[in-house]
Amino acid sequence: MSIWICKACGAHFAPSDDYPSHCVICEDERQYVPESGQQWLAREALTTIHLNEWDELEPNLTGISVAPAIGIGQRALLLQSPHGNVLWDCTAMLDEKTRARIQELGGLKAICLSHPHFYTGMVEWSEALGGVPILLHEADLAYIQRPSPLIEPWQGDRREVLPGIALHRLGGHFDGSSVLEWRAGADGRGVLLVGDTIHVVADRRWVSFMHSFPNAIPLPAREVSRIADRAAALRFDRIYGPWKEKFIPMGAKESVARSAERYIRLLES
Numbered sequence: 302m303s304i305w306i307c308k309a310c311g312a313h314f315a316p317s318d319d320y321p322s323h324c325v326i327c328e329d330e331r332q333y334v335p336e337s338g339q340q341w342l343a344r345e346a347l348t349t350i351h352l353n354e355w356d357e358l359e360p361n362l363t364g365i366s367v368a369p370a371i372g373i374g375q376r377a378l379l380l381q382s383p384h385g386n387v388l389w390d391c392t393a394m395l396d397e398k399t400r401a402r403i404q405e406l407g408g409l410k411a412i413c414l415s416h417p418h419f420y421t422g423m424v425e426w427s428e429a430l431g432g433v434p435i436l437l438h439e440a441d442l443a444y445i446q447r448p449s450p451l452i453e454p455w456q457g458d459r460r461e462v463l464p465g466i467a468l469h470r471l472g473g474h475f476d477g478s479s480v481l482e483w484r485a486g487a488d489g490r491g492v493l494l495v496g497d498t499i500h501v502v503a504d505r506r507w508v509s510f511m512h513s514f515p516n517a518i519p520l521p522a523r524e525v526s527r528i529a530d531r532a533a534a535l536r537f538d539r540i541y542g543p544w545k546e547k548f549i550p551m552g553a554k555e556s557v558a559r560s561a562e563r564y565i566r567l568l569e570s
């Protein structure tokens with residue numbers, strides 16, 4: 302039996318002898334099946350080739366990604382707080398060095414996911430780090446490819462993870478698309494970890510909101526308006542997206558408001 306990983310999106314599948322017949326995440330209209338067809342990697346074959354890279358982003362926040370990249374090059378963010386550590390989003394592989402380093406830092410209290418494109422190796426990470434709860438929104442349960450009792454679906458629009466750290470379901474990209482509000486981040490001005498729920502674009506003064514990024518399918522104006530209203534009520538001045546370049550160091554709340562206004566104006570003109 303192997304844990305099979307979708308080469309295109311990095312999702313782990315339930316253990317089986319034979320590789321899966323298809324990938325629900327890639328077949329969804331938000332993603333795509335590669336021209337060359339769906340391909341699979343056996344989990345046990347990865348550790349000899351790939352490793353985790355750490356990138357200190359600001360005090361108590363570290364990016365962790367897999368090199369060479371697997372899937373869409375997902376990056377997880379390790380958030381340290383006086384009340385414990387949280388992993389935001391996930392990657393397709395956890396190496397032993399990273400596991401040991403996280404344990405030395407006090408382990409994890411929870412793994413929190415923004416949306417299914419980052420589910421990747423969440424069950425592997427949780428199991429290796431003592432079976433910590435995996436918090437993902439119940440609206441997206443259909444996209445889980447490797448079920449586990451460690452997954453704790455949450456409901457509603459807000460879930461406190463630890464004091465000063467809260468999940469907010471803003472929706473849009475996926476019904477359960479979420480952000481993580483870290484009130485102590487950016488020297489107390491507040492940080493929002495956004496996944497693709499709010500997407501930092503090439504001109505980093507701006508963000509966007511999409512049903513699908515690779516297939517360029519927009520969201521309705523009412524959805525964008527709702528997301529912007531929800532974001533306006535959160536405490537943040539800085540945004541970290543899913544990749545290194547997706548970063549707004551300051552003024553991020555104004556960027557979200559301004560970007561939503563522009564988006565809605567163009568859709569409705």
Ligand SMILES: [Zn+2]
Pocket residue numbers: 307308309310311312324325326327328
């Ligand atoms: Zn896939």
